[in-house]
Structure formats: C-alpha cells, structure tokens
Amino acid sequence: MQDSLPVGLNDDSLHDIRTPASFEATDSFPILLQNGDAPVHVHLHLDDALSSVASIPANNHFLDADSTRQVGVEVGDGPRPVEGQLKIVTGHGAETDYVSVKIVEPEEREDRVDVDEAFAAPPREETDDADEGFEWPDVSLAENAPVAALGAFAVAVAAASATLSDSLAVLLGVLAVLGSVAAAGYLLVR
Template identity: 45%
Template structure:
C-alpha cells in the first residue's frame, strides 16, 4: 500500500511539501511529517475524488516535530478516477494541491484450493483429552456448580476421620472413615461429571 508523504513546516512556518501526483489502487495513508511547531491541517477532495475517497475527519492536529498518519478509504472503481487533494495549513495561509489517481484494484486470479482426500474425511474417533485438560475441566465444573465448599468440607472431614482412626487405632473407626471417604469421593465425582 503506497503512502502519500507530506512534509510540514520544512522551510518556513506552515510550509507544505508534497508530491505533485500520487497513484494508488486502494485505501492509503497520508503521513504528515511535521518538522516544526504544531499545526492544523485541513484536507479536501474535489468533486471527482470525493465520490470515491474519504477520511473520517477533515481537520487534523499534528504536534511539534511529530508524524501523524491519516487513513484514506477508497471505494472500488471500474476505471481510473482522477482528482485533486487540497492540503491547507495555517488556517488557509498556505495551500498545496496533489493530483490523485485511484486505479481499479488488480483482479487476483482465484485458484481452487487443493484439498487432500485424507483431510476431507472426518476423523475415525475423537482425539483424547489430555489429562491436564481433564483436571482443569473437572475443577471448572466443580466451581460452576458451587461444589467447592462441599468438597473442602468433605475432604476435611475425611482428614479428621483418618487422624482420629490413627489416634484410636480401632477397626470400627477405620470402617467409618472408609465409608466417609467413599461417599466423599462419590459426591465429588458426581459433582464434576
């Protein structure tokens, strides 16, 4: 995409240095390169050019020794359109005209895309979900269903039961802890499925 380069304040205040002519076949940027103090730039397309080219804003502020880019959108054209772009600085104290020609976009030949027969057939089976992703999905489902508090409470109860069973060393307590652990794991599996 060609760029229309415009130098501002180069040799004098409000000076505009731009090419005499500019040719493009689609949208283009105008790059205002300010070599001096801040300035305001006004853009205007003549009637012919205004039918196919446009800018969002016609007045632009360019800061001290800065570059400002302005996007010019263009319509698709069937034949070249010629016109003048008027560039004004210093609230009308200096004006420069650029002859602009917008050519039709070159037609790009559309070639069919070759698709391998192997890619056109659906896979024989769905790929396996990696274990890390399975854990993340399970935690996500548990959080969305509000089961975090229940899971934490269940595992704390099991941990307390195991600590009690170790302290008491009783077969009955171990059976109760095993049942509690089974119920907790079963509830967790139901919650994440």
C-alpha cells in the same frame, strides 16, 4: 506505486507544505503527515471527482512540533480510473498545496486463480433420452409393501369420497388421485 502519500509540513518555513506532484492508489491508503519544528493545523479536502469513490473520515488535524500522523483515505466501490485533487491547507489558510491523486483498478495478482468460463454458465441439459444407459435398481415387492398399502388406502378414500358426493370437483379429484396412484404403481413395478 507508493503505499502512503507523504506530506512534509514546516520543513523550510512556517506552514510550508511539501508533497509529491501526483499519487496513484488502487485501494484505501494513508496520508502520512510529517510535521517539522512548529505546531500546525492541517485541513485535507478531496475534490468532487475523488469524493465519488473516496472519503476522509476526519478533515481537520492538529500536529504538535516534530510529530507524525497518519490519516486514512477510504476508497470504496465505484468507476475506475478516477483522477482528482487532494487539497492540503495549513495555518488556517496560510498555505495551500494540491496533489493529483489517481484511483486505478488493481493490477493482476500473482496468486490469482483463473477460472474456466464454462463454470460461469449453468450446465446444459441433455436433449436425448435421459434414461439411456441407466439401470433401475432391483427392488423386491416386499420393500414396496408400505408404499403399495398407502396407494390402496388413497384409492379407498377416493372411492368413498366419490360415492358420498355428487360434486364434479370431487370426481375430478378422485380421477387425479387414481391417475397418481396408477403412475406410482407403474414406477414401482418397472
């Protein structure tokens, strides 16, 4: 596969165009305009099929005699393969030539890293007892004193709220706090 698409201009006669019959690319590529012994105007155009995945930022170019210019063709994301025509016009329509251009998927690279399909899915959760084989750390009661004090304070606030209010919602809130403190206490001494 060639890196650039060569286009010879003004070699055999004025406004003459010499191109390969076809060109294949996997990504953005340059068109290499190589002009002969006379200045020339060149117009480049991608047909509808190629325009779905590629574009040429500047379509019209002027080349001095014995000069070379590189014109980039930007290939973006889109369905592959795509095949279409690049139209090349010189001398304001004096000559026209077409190149079949095919945009294909990149080939497998040698430095590619294969990844196991198991990494594509989230890890499965164990269905058996998650605590099996797990040993709880040995924590002394002195280390839990601040947590126990906070729990006692929460119980006191809940009891005060329940006695000052006749609301069923407050009573349910107090029961929720008491249940939470009881569960936390169980986990502390466990």
